[in-house]
Amino acid sequence: MNGGEVPRVEHETKGSTVIVRIEGDVDAANAAGVRDGISRLLTNHLMGLVLDLSRTRYLDSAGIQMLLDLSERLRSRGQDLSLYVTREQPLRLTLTLFELERAFPVADSLEEALAKIDPAPG
Amino acid sequence: MPRRQAADTATTPSNRSGPGAGYFEAIVESSEDAILSNDRNLVIRSWNPAAAALYGYPAEEAIGQPISILIPEHRAGEERDILRRVLDGQRVGQYDTERLRKDGTLVAVSLSVSPISEPDGSISGASVIARDVSGRRRAADRAARLQHLTTELAKAVAPEEVVNVALREALAALNAHAGAVGLLDEGGDTIRVAGYSGYSHTSLASWETFAVKAALPMSEVVRTGTPAWVVGQEELVSRYPALAGAEIKFRSRAVVPLRAHGRVFGAISLSFREARSFEPDERAFLEAIVQQAAYALDRARLHAAEQRTRQKLDFLARASELLAQSLDVETTLQQLATFAVPRLADWCAVDLLSDGEIKAVAVAHANPAKVELARELQRRHPADPDAPVAAPAVIRSGRSELHPAITEELLAAAAPEDEALEIIRGLGLVSAMVVPLRARGRTLGALTLVAAESGRRFTSDDLEVAEDLARRAGLAVENAMLYAREHQAAVTLQRSLLPRDLPRLPGLQLAARYLPAGVGADVGGDWYDTIDLADGRLHLVVGDVAGRGIRAASVMGQLRNALRAYVLDGCSPQEAVGRLNRLARTFESSEMATLVHISFDLRKREAECVRAGHPPPLIRGPNGEVTELAIQGSLPIGVRQGPCPTTTIQIEPGSLILMYTDGLVERRGEGIKPGLEKLKRALRTAPAEPEPCLDFVLHALTQTGSEDDVALLLMRVAKTADQPLELTVPAEPSALAPIRRAVEAWLADQRIDLRDGWQIVAACNEACANASEHAYAPTQAGSIEIEARKQGPRIVVTVHDHGQWRRPRGHDRGRGLTLMNYFMDRVDVERSQEGTTIRMERTVGRGNGT
Numbered sequence: 001m002n003g004g005e006v007p008r009v010e011h012e013t014k015g016s017t018v019i020v021r022i023e024g025d026v027d028a029a030n031a032a033g034v035r036d037g038i039s040r041l042l043t044n045h046l047m048g049l050v051l052d053l054s055r056t057r058y059l060d061s062a063g064i065q066m067l068l069d070l071s072e073r074l075r076s077r078g079q080d081l082s083l084y085v086t087r088e089q090p091l092r093l094t095l096t097l098f099e100l101e102r103a104f105p106v107a108d109s110l111e112e113a114l115a116k117i118d119p120a121p122g
Numbered sequence: 123m124p125r126r127q128a129a130d131t132a133t134t135p136s137n138r139s140g141p142g143a144g145y146f147e148a149i150v151e152s153s154e155d156a157i158l159s160n161d162r163n164l165v166i167r168s169w170n171p172a173a174a175a176l177y178g179y180p181a182e183e184a185i186g187q188p189i190s191i192l193i194p195e196h197r198a199g200e201e202r203d204i205l206r207r208v209l210d211g212q213r214v215g216q217y218d219t220e221r222l223r224k225d226g227t228l229v230a231v232s233l234s235v236s237p238i239s240e241p242d243g244s245i246s247g248a249s250v251i252a253r254d255v256s257g258r259r260r261a262a263d264r265a266a267r268l269q270h271l272t273t274e275l276a277k278a279v280a281p282e283e284v285v286n287v288a289l290r291e292a293l294a295a296l297n298a299h300a301g302a303v304g305l306l307d308e309g310g311d312t313i314r315v316a317g318y319s320g321y322s323h324t325s326l327a328s329w330e331t332f333a334v335k336a337a338l339p340m341s342e343v344v345r346t347g348t349p350a351w352v353v354g355q356e357e358l359v360s361r362y363p364a365l366a367g368a369e370i371k372f373r374s375r376a377v378v379p380l381r382a383h384g385r386v387f388g389a390i391s392l393s394f395r396e397a398r399s400f401e402p403d404e405r406a407f408l409e410a411i412v413q414q415a416a417y418a419l420d421r422a423r424l425h426a427a428e429q430r431t432r433q434k435l436d437f438l439a440r441a442s443e444l445l446a447q448s449l450d451v452e453t454t455l456q457q458l459a460t461f462a463v464p465r466l467a468d469w470c471a472v473d474l475l476s477d478g479e480i481k482a483v484a485v486a487h488a489n490p491a492k493v494e495l496a497r498e499l500q501r502r503h504p505a506d507p508d509a510p511v512a513a514p515a516v517i518r519s520g521r522s523e524l525h526p527a528i529t530e531e532l533l534a535a536a537a538p539e540d541e542a543l544e545i546i547r548g549l550g551l552v553s554a555m556v557v558p559l560r561a562r563g564r565t566l567g568a569l570t571l572v573a574a575e576s577g578r579r580f581t582s583d584d585l586e587v588a589e590d591l592a593r594r595a596g597l598a599v600e601n602a603m604l605y606a607r608e609h610q611a612a613v614t615l616q617r618s619l620l621p622r623d624l625p626r627l628p629g630l631q632l633a634a635r636y637l638p639a640g641v642g643a644d645v646g647g648d649w650y651d652t653i654d655l656a657d658g659r660l661h662l663v664v665g666d667v668a669g670r671g672i673r674a675a676s677v678m679g680q681l682r683n684a685l686r687a688y689v690l691d692g693c694s695p696q697e698a699v700g701r702l703n704r705l706a707r708t709f710e711s712s713e714m715a716t717l718v719h720i721s722f723d724l725r726k727r728e729a730e731c732v733r734a735g736h737p738p739p740l741i742r743g744p745n746g747e748v749t750e751l752a753i754q755g756s757l758p759i760g761v762r763q764g765p766c767p768t769t770t771i772q773i774e775p776g777s778l779i780l781m782y783t784d785g786l787v788e789r790r791g792e793g794i795k796p797g798l799e800k801l802k803r804a805l806r807t808a809p810a811e812p813e814p815c816l817d818f819v820l821h822a823l824t825q826t827g828s829e830d831d832v833a834l835l836l837m838r839v840a841k842t843a844d845q846p847l848e849l850t851v852p853a854e855p856s857a858l859a860p861i862r863r864a865v866e867a868w869l870a871d872q873r874i875d876l877r878d879g880w881q882i883v884a885a886c887n888e889a890c891a892n893a894s895e896h897a898y899a900p901t902q903a904g905s906i907e908i909e910a911r912k913q914g915p916r917i918v919v920t921v922h923d924h925g926q927w928r929r930p931r932g933h934d935r936g937r938g939l940t941l942m943n944y945f946m947d948r949v950d951v952e953r954s955q956e957g958t959t960i961r962m963e964r965t966v967g968r969g970n971g972t
Contacts, residue, residue, distance in 0.1 A: 025859055025862070027855065027858045027859065027862075027887065027891070028855040028858060028891045028894070028895065029854075029855035029856045029858055029859065030855075058862065058884075058887075060858075060884065060887050060888060060891065060938075060941075061888055061891070061937035061938045061940075061941055062891065064937055065937070090880045090881075090884075094884070094941070097940070097941070097944055098937065098940075
């Protein structure tokens with residue numbers, strides 16, 4: 001059956017942090033696949049993961065579950081997770097609704113999100 | 123004492139009736155075979171002079187001694203066995219064994235042992251005839267050695283293996299202490315040591331190669347073709363003064379030429395610590411071994427050369443295959459470079475001449491990091507077109523360069539900039555070849571092959587392979603360039619003939635695409651067109667001219683323009699297509715084309731359609747069902763026929779009409795049916811907005827790459843403001859995206875801003891996700907019905923499935939329901955025998971974000 005669209009997932013490594021950018025829609029059709037794809041990028045020597053959701057058009061409840069799964073996985077390995085979401089994005093409301101800001105930092109800019117992982121000295 | 127007498131003279135039973143005892147005694151005394159006898163107590167009783175000579179005991183010492191003095195310890199058991207048989211009256215003949223001499227050495231003998239019978243039939247002892255067979259034994263030994271050598275040589279395939287076997291066997295044959303195999307170089311002036319044993323590395327270091335004309339044993343033997351046998355130190359130094367001092371350890375020397383098919387190509391040399399002479403049989407034996415080795419070595423070298431040739435041809439054949447795979451220049455050359463590494467070199471780079479500039483188009487190395495470094499280098503330090511060496515020089519001159527060793531001067535000439543030079547030095551380049559890429563007498567670029575880590579040094583043989591490779595690559599590049607030029611021209615022509623902008627009309631949305639066929643195929647004559655007469659009618663055309671290339675594209679242009687003219691002239695589709703048909707038949711070469719022409723009345727939403735040999739458009743109704751638009755067909759354009767039939771169809775608001783050419787659905791070997799079914803399925807779940815809808819359909823249909831070009835035209839007839847959304851989709855997560863798109867499009871039709879409406883989309887998504895996750899067993903293919911209505915300021919959405927509602931327990935752990943409740947003013951879940959209905963409503967236009 002055709003139909004499910006796969007969001008574009010790109011990653012880059014900055015120092016000991018991996019930045020993953022998700023473009024498009026994350027929903028029940030692809031959330032598990034996206035989660036597994038990101039998990040494969042998580043090596044032991046990483047400090048943490050920054051999820052750049054600034055170009056994520058839509059994130060449904062399965063996407064919320066994906067974020068929680070990743071957060072748990074990282075925490076169990078002593079690694080950090082932070083999110084980059086702009087203030088204008090509707091999905092920010094979804095994050096707030098489930099109080100995800102209490103589980104991991106949600107930043108307004110990529111720099112800020114990176115700083116949450118690897119705090120600059122001083 | 124007659125009995126004793128009989129035993130002492132070794133009389134045999136068969137001879138007893140013959141001539142007198144003195145006669146036999148004389149025979150025994152003069153026999154060259156040792157003849158002796160022993161009694162039942164194994165005491166020696168007779169002993170002829172030959173026995174004395176063989177065993178070293180004179181008769182008076184031997185007689186009276188036990189026979190065991192002659193028997194080595196390891197043969198004791200065997201003697202008892204022989205004796206038991208003889209005392210039983212049997213004769214044991216030709217028994218090969220060993221005996222002990224007085225001096226303690228062993229001697230190989232062949233024995234015949236016979237019982238000595240008394241007249242009463244009793245057996246009093248045994249007579250023994252012994253023959254010295256040491257010589258025979260040695261010969262047998264050597265035959266076995268030669269046999270063994272033959273077997274070993276047959277197992278050795280590579281020349282190096284043959285050298286090792288030959289050396290080992292020659293050393294063992296004469297118990298030599300050291301040995302070497304020297305082979306004549308290709309030029310015939312020097313001898314190179316191909317293998318050695320027993321010499322220290324340091325003592326041999328200065329003898330790795332030496333001149334054929336040198337006054338050395340091996341040189342002399344190779345020159346004369348005759349073996350040299352040097353018996354002692356003095357002779358060695360007097361014959362070869364160069365060896366004085368160097369050869370203290372070894373006193374004697376045997377050197378035998380390696381010869382095959384009448385040609386001497388090397389020698390095997392053996393060294394001995396002791397001064398020794400070489401007996402004729404030893405000389406013959408060594409020569410036989412070396413001869414065997416020579417034939418084997420010759421064969422192995424021939425085989426190795428053949429294999430190299432075969433590998434070379436194989437390499438070139440595979441390269442040709444690779445070059446034929448793609449018509450894209452850069453892809454082709456990158457594949458070629460990757461293929462050449464590491465088979466031919468550690469690095470491979472290709473530069474092309476493009477508008478007078480040298481452009482690096484491909485580079486390959488086994489290590490991707492190094493490739494990146496090289497690319498960076500090329501970016502920062504582009505090749506100097508006037509450089510005196512390497513690719514620029516080869517491109518200018520059209521002549522190859524072979525650098526067996528890369529020198530500092532060469533690097534400096536190739537890279538005048540310090541930074542680049544530093545990086546290149548760090549690469550540890552050893553040897554290089556640069557060959558021109560040529561086609562039809564023109565130099566297109568250069569192929570650079572460099573050895574680094576492998577330490578390989580390129581030879582004229584390698585250059586030949588590289589040149590052959592470059593010749594093939596040059597032709598492939600030329601073909602690809604020609605193709606690219608023609609393809610580009612045709613694509614440009616085609617694009618220039620297609621409309622740039624689509625009309626914007628109220629209540630109607632349009633989207634169109636033209637996709638040229640994939641690389642390797644020609645452009646075709648597919649087209650689409652829209653003509654807005656500004657009288658409330660919009661004409662839509664999709665057509666396909668038979669054939670390929672620039673000609674098909676230009677015929678397409680003529681047909682398209684003619685059809686436009688007829689329509690602007692006020693023709694109906696039927697009249698326009700009729701005229702087009704007459705026009706096409708006046709063309710010089712008879713051209714065929716197929717098309718669908720629809721004239722759509724925006725006010726009445728009525729479509730007047732003609733279909734000439736073309737696949738029928740698809741329509742997706744407001745209920746989501748996809749069917750073929752039932753237009754009566756006629757023959758293609760260019761075929762003599764009467765007027766084309768017209769079909770008029772009422773189009774419902776919210777419908778999508780998709781017109782396409784067969785390139786979208788036709789696959790070689792499959793026909794049109796499977797593709798058409800796939801297209802229908804894709805359109806069923808595609809988003810409602812025309813642009814995303816076309817993206818979706820193309821993504822679903824052209825994943826395997828289209829062999830033909832494709833033209834698509836999509837029209838969406840907007841819903842009227844009060845019209846509800848009615849959607850039926852399969853209950854699976856993959857339907858969620860299309861559902862969201864459909865709800866978004868419907869909200870847009872209702873003039874509801876998405877900033878206000880996105881929560882409705884999200885709530886609807888969660889309701890459908892719930893239905894697809896909970897409503898049906900995994901094996902059950904169910905469907906979900908979605909309905910959305912606008913009732914004043916309220917939006918009411920119902921999502922209905924036919925399965926049994928189950929308590930939310932999937933991955934979202936009830937978050938979906940939370941979201942629905944949060945995003946909508948009201949959510950009701952109603953379960954019944956027929957399934958589950960979720961009814962949600964939200965008042966819009968309140969101006970707040972939530």
